[in-house]
Amino acid sequence: MLKTIGAVLVAIFSLVSYYVYDLIQKRRQLDGLPQPPMKNLLLGHLHLADECSKLFKGLHPHVYANYLRSKYNLPEVFYIDWRPFGPLWVMFADPELASKYITTEQSLQKSLFETEYVDCVLGKGNMVTIEGAHHKFVRSMFNPGFSLNNIMSMAGQIVDDVVVFRNKLRKLAETNEWFQMEEEATQLTIDVIGRLTFDVSLDCQKQPHKIARLFRQRLLLLGDQTSIFPWEDVSLTRPFKLWWNYRQLDKAINDELDAKILRRANELSLDGKSSKKSSIDLALNAYEKEQAMGNIIGEKKGLEAIRIDAPHKLPASLRTDLNQSIKTFIFAGHDTSSSVISWSFYLLHRYPECQAKVTEELNTIFGVGSDIAEKIKTDPYLLNKCHYLTAIVKEAMRLFNPASTLRSVNGKLANQKTTLTDPKTGQTLPMLMSNNALWPLAHMIHRNTRFFPEPTKFVPERFLPSQTPYPDAELFTPAGKDAFRPFEKGPRNCIGQELAMTEIKITLAICVRDLDFVVEYPGEAPDPQPPIPESAAAEVAEGTEYGDALRGAIKTGKPFVRRYEGHRTYQILKGSAKPDGGLPGRIYLRK
């Protein structure tokens, strides 16, 4: 017996020793590469994971690398080693290198850290995580539905949904009711996605819709995604609840899809094409055309062309692609757009001079006291003249970007570059190392002072060459062409970017001239406006009032209201980067 126990102990000891030895060898590969200081080879940068998760508790982890870069004055590509509790990160603050090696000139596969999470939300086979020919097929089927021309042709319907939103806000202003802006904006963006996808409003703004409810429930079920250490977020019932929620969501979407197919069958004109412009209509048109030409992968050539005019005629693989794509549009499109709408309201209140400028622009383009909703319906291209409004949306997304991409080098693929050369330092940097993830971190790139001087300040004019206070910024040079990347770049960029920009601009154009949103967190003074620091590292530095108070609270464990770069409305991770607390507050009619 003693012999057996002894043998087991020796085996465990040998395994642990080998594991530690292997980890230390892996950390040694980072010698001489740009990185923050390691405490020792055993712990790597885990002490920094601990520091960041305490200083920025509750915040979206995309703030960590930006903080470490300023604190340790790191170059524009650097490594952070969180193995074995996370990946070896390769962080990019240089937009040119990010596009050249990761997203555009060479477009790398999505990283496992991204695909595992997204597949858990949407199920396998969704547009965000599929690769290669399957991705090309699905993307090209949906491209027509998301083209700018098609979105502009649906502007009138988007206006109808925005008018419901504006009327709700007006009512909330009349009753002086406390509410969460992001909640209201999310119902609007789901209605807009419904319009674009099915050609009917899901009417979420008027009554709760099953699909929206199940989806929101799903995101909540996924728990805390900010935990770095596995023991921080454990739930035994979660897998079952997620499975049940998935079944219901799948069914609800299939029901809506079948209803759409039946409506389309009635709408089919004599030549067999639907004149409707929803993305499902256009995708079915594209599929039928490709199928008639024998271009569908996996189908034999010469099969008789089908017309999908009844739910049972939808091929099973196409049903799965459509169902997964609808889920993806809701996932990728609802809270990203609603967050930008929410932050734009917040920022316009905080910066009255910007509010005055946008009001002046709206008055000039649409007329003083005009019904902007009606004017956009008559001529949606008037939106193209709203240059300052567009700059506000861009600056809101620069400061509070809702999403980004994570990639990895797959050693099995031929012709893939596995090292990069940083032209500024001349150093060759490996991109392929054990368990690593490459992050062209929009949050950090958007704070790169070469392109965005005084990065923590809200300055919409920086996007307008004739008005920018930073004419020497590299944003206006070829090097700066990819510096603003809220929708990412290359073949895997956001398919919904024209829809997002159009719906956000329509919403702001219709609402912000008359409505003023003021933040109010429960139990806190309304309208918090902490000073804007030079950087996040300067804000939390020891010796500053906020930095010392924060450290005191960390030590004592007392509750503490955090802020980031001078904003109480910091970003949290819940599917995407959203405003903390759903951006709570009250709305007022402007005099």
Ligand code: HEM
């Ligand atoms: C302000 C709003 C939005 C932002 C900031 C945003 C941002 C992004 C980003 C950064 C990606 C790349 C993700 C990755 O590589 O993993 C992406 C992909 C995607 N987005 Fe958006 N998005 C927005 C709105 C929308 C909307 C409204 C839709 C559709 C209704 C949408 C649908 C998608 C889809 C389907 C993908 C995957 C595309 C592909 O891989 O081919 N997004 N988005």
